[in-house]
Amino acid sequence: MSYKTIVVNLAADAEPGPIVKLAAEMAHRFNAHLIGFAAADVPPLVSTGEGLVYEGEVMQVKRQEIEKRLAELRDSFEKFVPHSISSQWRQYICGPTRALGLVARSADLIVTADGGEDVFRALDIGSLVLGAGRPVLVLGGNAEHLVGKTVLVAWKDSREARRALSDALPLLAKAKEVVVATMEAGSGTDVQDSLADVAVFLEQHDIKARTEMVAGAADGEGLVAFARAVHADLIVSGAYGHSRLREWAFGGITRSLIGEKSISRLFSN
Known part of the structure; x- marks a missing residue:
């Protein structure tokens, strides 16, 4: 038994270098296909006493900001993954927990750093583990290597x-x-x-x-x-x-x- 496909989550608000390098090492170790993944979503309209906080134009600006960040993460993924490793990129403007659960259908293993409180930009690790149907490897600290000694x-x-x-x-x-x-x-x-x-x-x-x-x-x-x-x-x-x-x-x-x-x-x- 081996991991033939690994998906690595690049959090929208984290430095991507360490986790991409680690996932690339794992893909090399197991001769696996590596899927780079990133997702974030625009928070919904919020009603206040002064009206809607996010109007259409503001939401469009925020969407463009997300698209720019996802493009940066893709560039980092492609930069740090050697050409010798089979790889591809997937990105979504969607809640990252839900989107990663869908991408996990085609993977043997999910690799991610810890989650966060912002459900629009960070994973809920507990929900991911319950819903993905795949093992979830949550990395400790800013590790660039998983020795598994x-x-x-x-x-x-x-x-x-x-x-x-x-x-x-x-x-x-x-x-x-x-x-x-x-x-x-x-x-x-x-x-x-x-x-x-x-x-x-x-x-x-x-x-x-x-x-x-x-x-x-x-x-x-x-x-x-x-x-x-x-x-x-x-x-x-x-x-x-x-x-x-x-x-x-x-x-x-x-x-x-x-x-x-x-x-x-x-x-x-």
């Missing part, structure tokens, strides 16, 4: 975690160390058998992994602390084992990992 698989015997494990196989196969860790309560045979089965599954894909049972509460902070302890530079996790509404109300590992910006994370749902 030590990969932590956050294991829970759930559909989402199983999907994430399979989606991450190409990255796991190239890692120097793979750690499969669970924060499930207890140390019964069911949990131990679950970890053992995962190790066997990976071994059948020629991936050697060690397993760990992490003590303490099953929360995002504990998982990130463990990731740092084993020097992981990538966390693989299933997303939203509970409903997103419950995670928003009570907190959850997915919500914590989305907010964690120092380590790269791969999410599947």
